[in-house]
Each structure stands twice: as structure tokens, then as C-alpha cells.
Amino acid sequence: MRAAVLTGYGRPLEPADLPEPAPGPGQVAVDIRACGVCGSDLFLQEGGFGSTLPIVPGHEAAGVVSEVGPGVESVEVGCPAALYYIDHCGECGPCRAGRVNICLRVRRMGVEFDGGFAERVVLPARCVIPVHEDDDPAAVAVLTDAVATPYHALVRIARARAGETVVVMGVGGTGSNAVQLAAYLGCRVIAVSRSDANLELAVRMGADAVVRGGDDAVAGITEAAGPGGPDVIIQTVGSAAVYRQAFEAAGIGCRVAAVGAALDTFPVNPMGLIWREATLAGSRGYTPEDIREVVALHRKGAITTEHLVQHPRPLDQVNEALDDLREGAVTRSVITFGKGW
Numbered sequence: 139m140r141a142a143v144l145t146g147y148g149r150p151l152e153p154a155d156l157p158e159p160a161p162g163p164g165q166v167a168v169d170i171r172a173c174g175v176c177g178s179d180l181f182l183q184e185g186g187f188g189s190t191l192p193i194v195p196g197h198e199a200a201g202v203v204s205e206v207g208p209g210v211e212s213v214e215v216g217c218p219a220a221l222y223y224i225d226h227c228g229e230c231g232p233c234r235a236g237r238v239n240i241c242l243r244v245r246r247m248g249v250e251f252d253g254g255f256a257e258r259v260v261l262p263a264r265c266v267i268p269v270h271e272d273d274d275p276a277a278v279a280v281l282t283d284a285v286a287t288p289y290h291a292l293v294r295i296a297r298a299r300a301g302e303t304v305v306v307m308g309v310g311g312t313g314s315n316a317v318q319l320a321a322y323l324g325c326r327v328i329a330v331s332r333s334d335a336n337l338e339l340a341v342r343m344g345a346d347a348v349v350r351g352g353d354d355a356v357a358g359i360t361e362a363a364g365p366g367g368p369d370v371i372i373q374t375v376g377s378a379a380v381y382r383q384a385f386e387a388a389g390i391g392c393r394v395a396a397v398g399a400a401l402d403t404f405p406v407n408p409m410g411l412i413w414r415e416a417t418l419a420g421s422r423g424y425t426p427e428d429i430r431e432v433v434a435l436h437r438k439g440a441i442t443t444e445h446l447v448q449h450p451r452p453l454d455q456v457n458e459a460l461d462d463l464r465e466g467a468v469t470r471s472v473i474t475f476g477k478g479w
């Protein structure tokens with residue numbers, strides 16, 4: 139099968155012809171129909187995850203079940219599916235609490251085992267989420283991460299409610315969807331970005347107000363939010379400086395959800411937390427339930443993926459797709475393998 143392989147950090151992916159993987163007990167093979175290209179693929183490529191090489195990246199994928207291993211009864215060959223890239227044990231404390239995204243024995247497709255920049259993947263049957271024939275594969279692929287990630291942050295971690303004021307820091311592949319989801323939930327949405335194009339995108343996604351990112355962002359957020367400040371902040375920018383701004387801008391009772399990957403630190407004044415009774419919470423990925431819910435929202439027309447699937451590319455252009463993302467030329471790219479399922 140054709141695949142794109144990372145063989146060295148900081149290097150382009152290399153085309154390869156790999157043997158077709160076969161499913162073992164409890165596993166299924168899925169023929170990939172679409173796989174999103176995400177900021178974390180860039181992070182992986184630079185060595186951020188410390189993956190053992192070589193690895194086939196690609197973690198936001200949709201495809202058709204093409205073979206099932208011994209003992210698999212939950213899915214059948216021919217089933218169109220969203221793939222949940224986080225393999226989980228189902229037995230540890232977090233798994234038993236339904237928080238499988240923070241399983242103690244996590245293994246991630248496209249990070250710890252070969253992913254969707256290939257014609258076929260093998261993964262546990264529990265990571266396959268059936269969808270409808272009518273769902274578009276490229277849309278399903280990006281829903282599994284670009285939409286499910288901010289959904290998890292907004293709904294599970296920050297618990298945003300209708301009528302609350304939600305600030306979204308950064309309007310990229312994740313933030314743009316935080317904006318549309320918060321608007322769908324009935325929140326008042328303030329979007330923050332340095333980019334004119336992304337501020338325009340935020341308005342199209344349902345933002346009620348926009349604030350220019352940069353040195354004056356905190357003042358802009360405070361003014362736009364009004365008395366008490368924002369109730370929720372979804373921070374999607376991979377920058378400690380922006381985390382600092384998000385914490386400064388937090389309002390009374392505010393829940394700040396950390397989504398953007400950054401390795402640097404930022405100062406937190408305990409009295410600033412206490413006085414505002416603020417919460418600073420990490421939000422890591424999403425659960426299969428989050429995927430099912432965003433697919434359902436998309437199916438009923440409550441949210442769009444149009445801005446995420448405008449740049450489809452075949453597998454042999456995966457490096458161009460990564461470059462587009464690195465240069466900020468696109469919100470998202472999707473590798474597609476023909477049309478339909």
C-alpha cells in the first residue's frame with residue numbers, strides 16, 4: 139500500500155510502498171478515505187512527541203472497514219467510520235470514568251502506531267465509530283479532531299452554557315470551530331486573532347465581537363466582555379505569552395481551558411485565581427462520545443466543515459499540505475483518497 143513515512147525529525151515525509159497491515163485479534167483494518175493534516179502533525183515532524191521512527195503520521199481520519207480480526211463483532215466489513223485515534227485500555231481509572239482520552243495506557247494512531255497518511259490502517263475495533271453513508275468522508279475526518287477538540291474543551295472541560303460570554307483565543311483549525319460551537323450553544327462569542335482573514339472567518343463562524351490579538355488584546359477582551367469579564371476562555375494558541383493574556387483576561391468565575399500546545403511557562407498569581415474563583419484547566423483531545431456528538435451536529439446542519447475541507451490533496455502531496463499549514467496558507471488541509479466511501 140502507498141504511505142507517507144517520517145524517517146527523520148525535521149525532514150519531509152517520504153513516499154513508501156508498505157506491506158498491507160492485517161488485523162489481529164480485536165482489531166480491524168480500515169481503508170482510509172480522508173485524513174486531515176493538523177498542527178500536531180507539524181509538532182510530530184519536529185520531534186515534539188518523541189515518536190519512535192519511522193512512523194506514518196495522520197490521526198484525524200475516516201474510512202471504510204475492510205477486514206475484521208478474530209473476535210470482532212462490534213463492526214462489519216463495509217462500514218463507513220470515523221476513527222478515534224486514541225487507543226485506550228478500557229480498564230484503568232480514567233477509562234472506567236469514561237475519560238478514555240486520558241487513559242493511563244494511551245497509544246495514539248499516527249504518533250505511537252502507524253496512522254492515516256496511508257491507504258490502510260489497523261487499529262482496535264473499539265476505536266471505530268460507525269457513521270452514515272451520506273456523511274462526507276473529508277468532513278468526518280476533520281470532525282474527529284478539528285471540531286471534537288474544541289467541543290471537548292467547551293462542553294466537557296469549561297462547561298459553557300447558553301448566555302455566557304466565551305472568548306476564543308486564536309481562530310485557526312481549532313479556534314474557528316470553538317467559535318462556531320460556542321455560537322451554536324447560545325453563548326456570546328468574542329474571537330481574538332492577529333489575522334484580518336481569521337477575524338473575518340470568526341465573524342462568519344458566528345462571533346459577536348472580534349478583538350485584535352497582540353499587546354492590547356487583554357484590554358480589548360475586557361472592554362468587549364463588559365462587567366465581570368468573560369465566563370469562559372478557550373485558549374488555542376501554542377504560545378505562553380497568549381496563555382498569560384488569557385489568564386489576565388479571565389473574568390469572575392471564569393473557566394480557562396488550555397488547548398494550544400506550548401512548552402514554555404507563564405506566571406499565575408494565586409490571588410488572581412482565588413479572587414476571581416477562576417479555573418485554569420487542561421483539555422486533552424476528546425472522547426469517542428465527543429466525535430459522535432459533533433458528527434450528529436454536522437449531520438443536522440448545526441455546524442459546518444466547509445472552511446476545513448477546501449484544500450483536498452492526494453497522498454503524494456502531503457508535504458505540500460504540511461507546508462501550507464506551516465505557512466498559515468490554509469486553516470486545514472485534508473488528504474483524500476478518491477471521492478466518497
Ligand SMILES: [Zn+2]
Binds near residue numbers: 177284
Ligand atoms: Zn490533530
Ligand SMILES: [Zn+2]
Binds near residue numbers: 229230233238
Ligand atoms: Zn485506560
